[in-house]
Amino acid sequence: MFYRLKLFVLGMLMILAGATAYSEEITKQQVKGLDEQVQEIKSDVLGINSELNKLEEKLLYPSNTEVSVFVSMPGGEIFRLDSVEIQIDGKPVAHHLYSFKELEALHRGGVQRIYTGNIRSGEHDLQVIAIGKTAGDVDFKDANHFKVNKEVGPKIVEISLAAKSITFKDR
Numbered sequence: 311m312f313y314r315l316k317l318f319v320l321g322m323l324m325i326l327a328g329a330t331a332y333s334e335e336i337t338k339q340q341v342k343g344l345d346e347q348v349q350e351i352k353s354d355v356l357g358i359n360s361e362l363n364k365l366e367e368k369l370l371y372p373s374n375t376e377v378s379v380f381v382s383m384p385g386g387e388i389f390r391l392d393s394v395e396i397q398i399d400g401k402p403v404a405h406h407l408y409s410f411k412e413l414e415a416l417h418r419g420g421v422q423r424i425y426t427g428n429i430r431s432g433e434h435d436l437q438v439i440a441i442g443k444t445a446g447d448v449d450f451k452d453a454n455h456f457k458v459n460k461e462v463g464p465k466i467v468e469i470s471l472a473a474k475s476i477t478f479k480d481r
Contacts (some may be wrong), residue, residue: 367426375428377458377465379404379436383416387472389450390443391416394471396425397437398458403427416455429465434458438469438476452476 391413396404404425408416413423416422439453454476458467468479 318424322389324394328329354417371428373464373480374462375430377425377429377467378423379425380421380466381406381416381424382419382421382466382468382470384470385419386471387417388445391470391471392442393440394424394469395439396469397435398429399425399434400437429460431460431462434460436467436478438478440471440476454478456480459474 313471358383381394383391391408393405393407395402406422406424412422434457436456436458437453438456439451441451442449444450452475454469456478458465458480466481468481470479
């Protein structure tokens with residue numbers, strides 16, 4: 311009888327061990343399936359977020375009143391730009407302090423969108439104030455006024471900052 315009890319207990323242990331191994335296998339498969347589902351959900355969320363950002367931009371900045379102001383620096387300019395302030399019709403709309411990496415990108419020909427907003431059609435006063443240091447480590451502050459003629463449709467304005475001059479392109 312003791313022998314049969316041993317066989318019974320041994321058999322039950324083997325069954326439990328097999329069931330445990332089987333449950334671990336199922337768990338690994340389930341985890342793998344859950345990981346794949348999580349990744350799919352993440353990519354779906356990122357896609358939805360991108361679409362929402364585009365929709366938000368269209369709603370906030372309709373193309374008939376949209377104006378975008380970009381800042382660039384001509385090649386070969388060696389000066390340190392500390393900050394730029396943009397005013398439209400006397401109201402400050404953008405102010406940016408530049409990091410080393412941003413300046414490096416501008417010096418290599420990069421362009422920064424500093425402002426996107428809405429203005430009515432017609433003529434507007436755009437003021438640009440740039441603060442920095444020249445190659446000789448001399449402080450400078452330059453300000454310039456430009457007239458922007460906003461028509462129906464999106465407007466792009468490019469401000470080019472040189473060591474002692476600010477130029478303006480209206481598109």
